[in-house]
Amino acid sequence: MDIVGGLAAVGQALEIAKQLREFEKSFADAEFKLKIAELYSALSDAKMALADAREAIQERDAEIKRLKVLSVRKVKTIRVRQYNYGINPDGKPASPPFCPTCEQTRGLQIQISHGTGGHNLCPSCKGIYNARDTALPVGFQMPDNETG
Ligand SMILES: [Zn+2]
Incomplete structure (x- = not known):
């Protein structure tokens, strides 16, 4: 379940809670117990969804951190x-x-x-390249105003 599912479950729980408050007096015991069970179910769905969302956010944060490190480490070419x-x-x-x-x-x-x-x-x-293609031309000079 994702954040959208979590929010739907929370909305459902709130609706049930509202019904319980409005009809508290008129509910028969069985109905009341059923509504309580539904409420618990909806809230536990919401809890799971939010835990999943937290995990997804943590994974994304780790990926952003990894990409930032990579972009900083890049050398000029x-x-x-x-x-x-x-x-x-x-x-x-x-x-x-x-x-x-x-x-x-x-x-x-x-x-x-370098291979053989x-x-x-x-x-x-493990990509294989032609050694001649992957070497600088003989006598290669850096361009004068190369700024990278
Ligand atoms: Zn490669």
Whole structure:
């Protein structure tokens, strides 16, 4: 049950409570007990729904925190051909570049690792890349007014 269901259950409980107050004197014992049972049921539904909502909010908060950390940690990059190369503190690009699959699907900067047999691979998603494509061109120079 979600927040909408929780609010509906609370509304139902309030309606029952209102009926109990209005007809307190005229209710037969059986009717009264039935209404009390309905009230308890509606309130326990509301309690469960609110607990679920609290859990959902906590999960969302954790996800927001995780994404904030990721966005802060992102390093500046330079795009060469179809790959983004991280820029080291000395201003020079780091090769190999970041895995484009991990960047696009998860927003992660995972540097591709040097592999064997002319292939490089992503340590995270295990994507395989042509070693020549995932290396900076020979004699590559950073553009003069690169600001990232
Ligand atoms: Zn990857």
